[in-house]
Amino acid sequence: MHYFKSIILFFSLLLLLSNCKGGKLPGADARKVPYSAEERVKRNIEQGKGFRLNNLVEKRGGGDFEFASSNELWRASLDVIDFMPLASANYSGGMIITDWYSDTNNSNESIKLTIRFLTNEIRSDALRIKVFYRTCKENLQCTVIEKDGPLNIELKKEILKIATKYKKESDKKNFKEYTGKVKKKPKD
Numbered sequence: 163m164h165y166f167k168s169i170i171l172f173f174s175l176l177l178l179l180s181n182c183k184g185g186k187l188p189g190a191d192a193r194k195v196p197y198s199a200e201e202r203v204k205r206n207i208e209q210g211k212g213f214r215l216n217n218l219v220e221k222r223g224g225g226d227f228e229f230a231s232s233n234e235l236w237r238a239s240l241d242v243i244d245f246m247p248l249a250s251a252n253y254s255g256g257m258i259i260t261d262w263y264s265d266t267n268n269s270n271e272s273i274k275l276t277i278r279f280l281t282n283e284i285r286s287d288a289l290r291i292k293v294f295y296r297t298c299k300e301n302l303q304c305t306v307i308e309k310d311g312p313l314n315i316e317l318k319k320e321i322l323k324i325a326t327k328y329k330k331e332s333d334k335k336n337f338k339e340y341t342g343k344v345k346k347k348p349k350d
Contacts (some may be wrong), residue, residue, distance in 0.1 A: 163275075165207070172233060179247075194237075203350075206240060216271035221285050227339065231290065232332075233253075233282055234284060234325040234326075234329045234332065235279060235288060235289065235321065235322075235325045236253060236279065236329040237324075237325070237328055238321045238322075238323075238324035238325035238328060239258055239289075239325075241324055242320050242321050243258070243275060243277075243317075245263075246260040246261070246263045246275065247260065248260055248265065249261040249274075256278060257276070257278050257279070258275070258277040259274075259276050259277075260274055260275045260276075260282050261274065262274050262296060270297060270299070271297050271298075272295075272298075273294065273295055273313075274294040274296065274302075275288075275291065275292070275294075275317070276291070276292040276294070277289060277291050277321075278290040278291075283327055284322060284325045284329055286318070286322065289318055289320075291314050291317050291318055292308055292314075293298070293308065293309055293311070293314055294306055294308050295308075295309055
């Protein structure tokens with residue numbers, strides 16, 4: 163019985179190995195793989211096969227974290243449009259999208275804002291704001307159009323003004339006066 167099991171196992175392995183590519187075991191062809199580790203890493207990243215921890219390893223510090231609460235443009239934008247309901251706020255994607263908002267005086271018209279952050283720096287070209295207007299007739303027949311106008315300009319001005327104020331407050335809070343003295347590390 164033991165002899166019979168061994169024969170079945172042997173033929174099963176033989177069948178399995180014969181179904182591999184041309185009888186070869188799966189693996190990399192040494193002629194197609196670069197010898198240098200840097201070349202292999204570069205090739206794998208280009209092909210989307212891996213990731214790199216260089217930035218985390220080389221800094222050797224507390225890290226370079228950017229949270230929404232530390233980004234002045236983000237905070238200022240949310241403060242300026244805080245009266246509007248948000249449909250989506252994606253900090254990592256750099257986008258705020260509001261839901262349709264209508265004033266109680268004219269319920270047939272509503273607006274929707276899209277704010278895209280192009281950089282974290284407080285500059286006039288750091289934001290792209292789009293304003294969409296929706297006008298609805300009876301039976302929910304609505305038309306939506308995007309308009310460039312004074313509302314875009316006013317929103318951008320207000321966001322930049324508040325972001326500048328936040329930046330000054332942050333700089334003032336984090337300011338440390340230079341005394342010219344170097345702190346010595348205590349000896350163990």
